[in-house]
Amino acid sequence: MSLIHPSPLTLLTSRESEAMGRRPSSDPSLIRVRHGIYAERSEWRALPPWHRYLARVHAAAVKLGGVVFSHESAAALLGLPVFGEPQFIHLLDPVGHARRFGDVIVHAGCGHRGITASAGVAATSLADTAVDLARTLPPAYGLAVADAALRRLESEGRAVDFDAVADRQHTTRGKRRLAWVAENATPVAESPGESVSRAVIGWLGYEPPELQVTFAFEGSVDRCDFFWRRWNVAGESDGYGKYPTDPALARAALLREKKREERLRRSLSDMARWDWDDAHLVEPLDQKLHAAGLRPVTRRNEAALATMWALRPRR
CATH class of the missing domain: 3.40.960 (Endonuclease; Chain A)
Structure with a gap:
């Protein structure tokens, strides 16, 4: 089963930090991860970029509540490769329309996508996340995500047909890029x-x-x-x-x-x-x-x- 990866550090809301006698606005040992969400500055600085991004995704989950993460945000939650620290948080809205607010990009849902959820945090499935990123990332990075997804699914005794997943999504975006990734992806690659x-x-x-x-x-x-x-x-x-x-x-x-x-x-x-x-x-x-x-x-x-x-x- 593909589980949601936890935050790499403890996140504190403003209320939680103040209950500990620490005012975020005046405590230099705290760093703001998102509006109203804080973490220990020393722990934050020690994280590699992709783990900082995972922490930001979890902070968004606390603030936004009840959302489904997609694209790089889903990749971070699912333990798939994330390159550097992406700028945006990505959400899926199955019934709404595409939009952006602040550092959040909402992707309009079309077709069907599997959902993985744990401890109140939800993300698109391994296969759907790999297909979404194969459509949008530079091809070499899309291949790396697809390889990792195939490797994980194989270890769980599951097979996946990226073409079938793509057909269920009902979109032609990045069709040629996706076709190349699907043709070349393999579970044998290890990094x-x-x-x-x-x-x-x-x-x-x-x-x-x-x-x-x-x-x-x-x-x-x-x-x-x-x-x-x-x-x-x-x-x-x-x-x-x-x-x-x-x-x-x-x-x-x-x-x-x-x-x-x-x-x-x-x-x-x-x-x-x-x-x-x-x-x-x-x-x-x-x-x-x-x-x-x-x-x-x-x-x-x-x-x-x-x-x-x-x-x-x-x-």
Whole structure:
């Protein structure tokens, strides 16, 4: 069952904070998350952007009450990938009309969407959220959300047909973008970085790699993110969603990764590694694949690669 993720920090209403003897207007240790909703400033500052957004969504749930969240807001609640800290809170109104007030965008409901609810907070279902975002996000990000949704649904023993979900929504918005995502989505990808990289690799004209291939070597069983069997070359995407956020756990994971890579390199012709920025900047990823011995087999899709421009990391 797909559960609603809780707020990553405790949210206090004005009344609750004042009952604790803390006036939000004069207490510097509190930060306003939404009008009338506060949190500990130190806890807020420690959150990554996507968790701040999740907290903002929960604050909106407290203030607005009885609403259904959609798009990036639903993704945050359902634990699907959220990129950075989105500006807007997204709601679904099944019977009303599209509108916007403040930082809230209300999407008019058309057709049928499944709803997931827990502890008084409701969001569109995993499948509907993935389809909504496949229509509206840049394609590489839409693919990352769809991959994650498929992976979660598969782990729950459920199958989904994105085309059937799209038909029930009764809208043609983003039809071509959705068709591309539905055709390329897979539950095998294990992180948003892998999904975004896979999109860029295809647009650069490289042969589609096998995903999560297992190697038994030197008494160990290792996997690589990408494998081009014809060239005996592996690829690894580092970064977003890859390593634990706890420093000690991250160090241990990096040490294990170093030993794993050394074993793999002894059985491969070569191995390319890249990070989140490389995939977004496109050319660094292309150069690393080329240096590992890979060559494009089709022409670059410049129109698709151009969608990465707006997503490029700020320097």
